[in-house]
Amino acid sequence: MSKGLKLTDILVTIIIALIFGAIYKLWGPLYGIVSTFGLQLEQLLYGMWFIAATVAYLIIRKPGVALLAELAAAHGEFIFGGEWGITTLIYGLGQGFFAEFIFASFRYQKYNMVTVSLAGLASGIVSLLIDVYYGYIGDLAMWNLLMLIGFRLIGAVIIAGVFAHFIVQALEKTGVTSLVRPATSVDYDALDQ
Amino acid sequence: MPFELSYRQTWLHKINPSFKFLLVIALFIYLIFVDNPNLMVNYAIGSVGLYFFFTGHPWKRLLLIALPFLLVFVTSSTSMIFFGEGEETLFNWGLVHITKESLFRGLHLGIRGMVFAILGVVFSLTTRPVLLFYSLMQQLKLKPKYAYSFMAAIRLLPIMLEELQTLRHALKVRGAVGGKGIRGFYEKIKAFAIPMLSQSIRRAHRIAIAMEAKRFLNVNNRTNYYQIGFSKFDVLLLLYFIGVGVLAQFASVNFPYFGIEDVRVIG
Incomplete structure (x- = not known):
């Protein structure tokens, strides 16, 4: 296998990311409406912002894809005038990096629901770390802070982990994933028979 | 924009x-x-x-x-x-x-x-x-394969928006209403994500192969339509x-x- 990502991988990743970038843009107002109720319920929806990395990784299964996807999605939201502005880029970089770290720790060999859920969780944790500086969340009342952390991580696992897994599973039935995935040893064995 | x-x-x-x-x-x-x-x-x-x-x-x-x-x-x-x-x-x-x-x-x-x-x-x-993206290539040495992928992807957005509209109409005309709760939410995401993703991945794949054939990967001796200083x-x-x-x-x-x-x- 040649070193690094091929143009095909990059373009497909970016396209996937931009689709999610558009969803992120639509997600913003929804998140805003829910958040006016207070009580941190909007945090359950936050996981959507982590999904580009996990879906792109599950589809293409190569190193670097998760980070690129999350960055591209954030960039897409940014250049189309997302209401969070540059904030998205910083969060995107952190979230993509941590998701990538989880996939790397499995040596890019695991593509199951648990792995992507862990990646979602890692993205959630890094977003919380950035929030300590950006959102002063350390200064919230304790019960409120615990609700924020709990809801965000639950949302991250459900949306970026479980949903991403099922979406890609459904996508596999359409046959497009075989276009972009690298050949595996199973494929080579099939040739020998 | x-x-x-x-x-x-x-x-x-x-x-x-x-x-x-x-x-x-x-x-x-x-x-x-x-x-x-x-x-x-x-x-x-x-x-x-x-x-x-x-x-x-x-x-x-x-x-x-x-x-x-x-x-x-x-x-x-x-x-x-x-x-x-x-x-x-x-x-x-x-x-x-x-x-x-x-x-x-x-x-x-x-x-x-x-x-x-x-x-x-x-x-x-x-x-x-x-x-x-031209400026990122010229001033910050972003690799052309990333820059041109972004630019191509941005060009594809209007097509994707049109597809999304078609999809919405198609679902509406067939009376596809999702269930309630978390399951309905998932079904709604799926109804939009699967067709959009599969179509876009196919298209992106085709375009990427064409771009590779046209040497868009080339890093050295590249000439640029826009010179940005x-x-x-x-x-x-x-x-x-x-x-x-x-x-x-x-x-x-x-x-x-x-x-x-x-x-x-x-x-």
């Missing part, structure tokens, strides 16, 4: 996109560490000035684009105002406990969220994506922000709006 809007070219459009990008990122990192609300309000005034007077878009459009800023303000501030910790109680109703500290911290967060939003929109309103306007933007910074500092010391210098430590 995906659709060309008519606007007047201003000096902000002529700034080197990479420079503008790095400057906005630098401001972001700086502002994260600003805890003085007086200073933050002054920066907000500086950014709003740039937004309304120098982006070259008509007033009506600028006001329309500014509407979501209010949402940003509300979402960034409410949790902190209602549930933040603090000593001096202003209002108490059930779980809601507004204190002087949490109120100021919340307002500070709201204003900061708006400053970031405004700077981001100023950037996107005054930068053409194509020029941004620096100009006096880059210096002007830098001076603008230095000016805003100095004035903001001066005004926050001599004409403070609130008697608070650090929203993290009040008392």
Whole structure:
């Protein structure tokens, strides 16, 4: 296998990311409406912002894809005038990096629901770390802070982990994933028979 | 922007996109560490000035684009105002406990969220994506395969939007209504995501192969349709922000709006 990502991988990743970038843009107002109720319920929806990395990784299964996807999605939201502005880029970089770290720790060999859920969780944790500086969340009342952390991580696992897994599973039935995935040893064995 | 809007070219459009990008990122990192609300309000005034007077878009459009800023303000501030910790109680109703500290911290967060939003929109309103990627290639040595992938992907967006519209109509005409709760939510995502993703991946794959055949990967000896350099306007933007910074500092010391210098430590 040649070193690094091929143009095909990059373009497909970016396209996937931009689709999610558009969803992120639509997600913003929804998140805003829910958040006016207070009580941190909007945090359950936050996981959507982590999904580009996990879906792109599950589809293409190569190193670097998760980070690129999350960055591209954030960039897409940014250049189309997302209401969070540059904030998205910083969060995107952190979230993509941590998701990538989880996939790397499995040596890019695991593509199951648990792995992507862990990646979602890692993205959630890094977003919380950035929030300590950006959102002063350390200064919230304790019960409120615990609700924020709990809801965000639950949302991250459900949306970026479980949903991403099922979406890609459904996508596999359409046959497009075989276009972009690298050949595996199973494929080579099939040739020998 | 995906659709060309008519606007007047201003000096902000002529700034080197990479420079503008790095400057906005630098401001972001700086502002994260600003805890003085007086200073933050002054920066907000500086950014709003740039937004309304120098982006070259008509007033009506600028006001329309500014509407979501209010949402940003509300979402960034409410949790902190209602549930933040603090000593001096202003209002108490059930779980809601507004204190002087949490109120100021919340307002500070709201204003900061708006400053970031405004700077981001100023950037996107005054930068053409194509020029941004050419500039990233030329000034920051971004690899062409990434830059051209982004540009190709942006060109594909209108097709994707059209597809989305078709899909919505198709689902509507067939009376596809999702269930309720988390399952219905998942089914709704699936109904849109699967066709959109599969179509787009196929198209992206085809285009990428064509681009590879046309040597879009080539790094060396590349000629560029757009040559992007620096100009006096880059210096002007830098001076603008230095000016805003100095004035903001001066005004926050001599004409403070609130008697608070650090929203993290009040008392």
